[in-house]
Ligand code: SF4
């Protein structure tokens with residue numbers, strides 16, 4: 005630092021999560037924080053076709069509060085809700101759900117984790133008893149076999165990938181279960197011992213057939229199961245997976261993977277020593293996402309690979325604080341610490357602390373909010389640091405829902421895609437401008453420390469406090485540490501957490517309480533959090549999203565190294581030099597059949613919509629499967645994805661969409677509409693206030709121009 | 714200033730072993746885990762042996778010969794970064810002979826290094842500069858008349874850092890960081906002897922190579938050869954704050 009200016013970022017050798025390493029984003033791509041596109045003044049407008057008007061903080065907050073109250077009066081208490089960001093701090097997320105449960109008086113709060121790892125929370129809670137990964141990252145140093153399912157760590161989790169590669173170079177064996185030939189399958193000095201290139205949407209079939217081999221070839225960890233797991237559930241599960249229909253030979257037809265490969269991988273996982281499973285959104289973002297997570301937990305229990313270093317079930321999380329945002333009660337059915345709102349003891353605890361009555365019924369999930377908006381019963385939303393328009397599936401449905409609402413309050417550092425549908429814009433603060441904590445996939449809580457004053461006067465948590473106050477509910481905090489103290493007081497798994505202790509220890513892995521005063525690096529050591537581990541039958545059910553003559557290919561979506569999520573941050577850095585646009589990867593056979601050449605424009609249709617991208621002909625794909633990313637709004641990757649979702653948690657099925665791909669000459673109707681709409685929105689922004697810091701987001705215009713060129 | 718900003722570098726990675734070894738360094742009794750290097754054992758007890766090619770995030774390489782020590786009963790001057798501690802060893806890190814040897818090594822390095830310290834981006838945060846100070850280098854007898862690298866071309870293709878081969882001391886830290894820390898194997902030392910320099914891929918610019926721009930090499934580089942563009946533009950930092958990455 006030089007005063008309040010960042011000179012460089014250097015990963016900390018003492019950082020317990022990264023041990024002195026970072027990727028291109030963390031080390032270099034922080035320039036977005038001071039980018040000229042930052043919006044620094046609050047703005048309001050009556051309709052989304054009106055120009056934005058810059059106003060004072062007071063006016064903006066008064067307006068938002070009055071609108072929310074007006075809407076509740078007209079449409080009922082449940083007609084408004086809030087969205088917690090997985091990029092903001094734990095303290096900020098906690099305040100948003102508190103605002104909803106106190107000032108709004110309902111449970112209509114949800115988080116972007118809905119669209120990524122909600123099945124992890126559900127599946128691991130059912131089987132093991134806690135909605136989180138079981139290990140530290142360091143644990144991988146003790147693994148003998150590493151199984152990677154539906155994750156592409158070298159692109160999406162590069163710092164952990166480096167540690168994993170280090171262990172692989174020192175002799176650990178590797179199994180990759182992924183439709184694509186990801187880099188880990190073969191890179192310098194690393195080669196997967198098994199790559200099972202299954203068809204998208206068949207994870208559960210694959211996991212059952214691996215379990216079948218373990219059970220029928222006598223590879224079960226019988227002592228572990230007898231001591232640690234529920235016997236009846238185990239027997240039912242064992243009998244189920246042993247059925248011939250679950251054999252790799254029978255499943256071959258469905259998964260497309262030769263049975264012998266599956267048998268080899270299963271034997272290696274069960275007998276190769278310490279075996280750890282790492283999985284990502286390729287497991288969760290499916291119609292059977294929760295089932296697959298439970299299938300993974302079953303495998304770990306069946307082979308005794310849980311409860312010590314080097315093993316375990318490890319979700320590789322999406323955004324920086326997706327674990328934390330789930331922990332602090334941002335789901336409509338759960339209070340902080342994953343306790344159901346119907347549980348009256350927990351509810352009373354919070355009612356006493358907060359001085360309000362809490363609704364015992366779960367509130368609306370994000371997709372239900374959209375449906376309710378279209379029905380006319382959900383009319384107002386407070387959305388902090390999350391771009392639902394770009395990240396949620398079936399964009400047209402989302403934008404129709406937002407257009408139907410009467411007051412959308414967006415709090416963000418940039419005029420994001422959702423803000424184009426907003427009526428109130430409250431400037432947000434970047435992680436450099438506030439104190440707080442983030443929690444990563446290892447359940448590790450780390451301090452975020454302010455290095456510069458908030459550019460728009462307030463840190464995000466302060467804005468929520470002010471909004472609550474305007475709505476007649478007092479939140480009294482002098483510093484985020486006091487918010488953490490409240491979380492700790494009310495949440496058993498956080499009882500021992502404080503800023504003081506975080507400063508002393510560097511970071512803490514929850515549960516941290518009287519039983520584990522220094523935190524818990526490895527979970528489920530002597531017994532499972534739920535007591536006995538529970539095997540759950542995982543029956544494969546094919547997704548409704550089937551390939552047909554009209555839509556013969558499967559589209560699966562993902563990420564790349566240089567961009568982060570919806571790209572609002574990384575698109576505003578030099579990282580665009582590596583990735584200027586989203587492209588469609590397609591196998592040479594599929595390309596040739598359709599006359600598609602490398603670099604040419606292709607139209608991608610699904611039953612939801614159509615968009616146009618450039619093609620990249622690539623052997624990384626298997627025939628029949630195409631792939632793209634969603635980092636640029638004008639690409640409209642989510643115009644094509646459907647409203648199909650996980651049966652248990654509504655996590656969208658981003659990984660499977662039946663599509664057709666054809667060469668085209670111009671952008672799709674949606675893209676043309678999008679370009680027009682965002683041009684209009686840019687103009688409405690340009691005219692906001694006189695002589696202020698607001699500038700037009702020109703990067704977006706440039707990128708838009710590219711897509712129609 | 715450096716002390717506050719940079720964490721202490723113990724020279725070689727920490728070893729974890731049940732067995733402990735006690736030895737004598739500069740007359741002090743020191744106890745460390747078996748397998749620890751003499752360099753690290755010394756650093757842990759507060760004695761900093763001069764070094765250039767060693768850093769505690771990477772396995773020792775033993776190429777710069779600046780960390781030489783004397784061990785009682787042993788011939789020659791072993792490198793303390795690559796020599797492990799043994800029970801009862803008596804090590805000396807500072808003697809007139811060692812001083813002279815280190816000066817000689819430094820003189821060779823500096824004779825092929827631009828002397829633009831005052832305007833160099835690493836000024837104030839350069840291990841080469843530190844070592845010139847530590848070894849007491851006062852004159853360089855070889856001029857620039859002979860062959861040198863002073864006019865090598867810079868590679869500015871990466872948006873975040875530059876590579877200036879004229880300042881490279883071929884310590885191999887960047888290559889090892891790319892292999893050990895990142896696991897990408899994008900960098901190699903190409904050429905032999907005097908010709909040798911770091912290169913991404915087959916003598917490609919960084920942007921065209923396999924480099925993923927993680928920056929581990931930039932952090933490992935003891936000189937201004939690999940340097941953040943923000944530091945070139947803004948100068949060295951004056952304070953630091955520990956926080957958590959928001960990606
Ligand atoms: S570029 Fe830096 S780290 Fe790499 S060999 Fe040269 S001086 Fe050493």
Ligand code: FES
Nearest residue numbers: 775777778780794
């Ligand atoms: S530091 Fe030991 S040889 Fe370079």
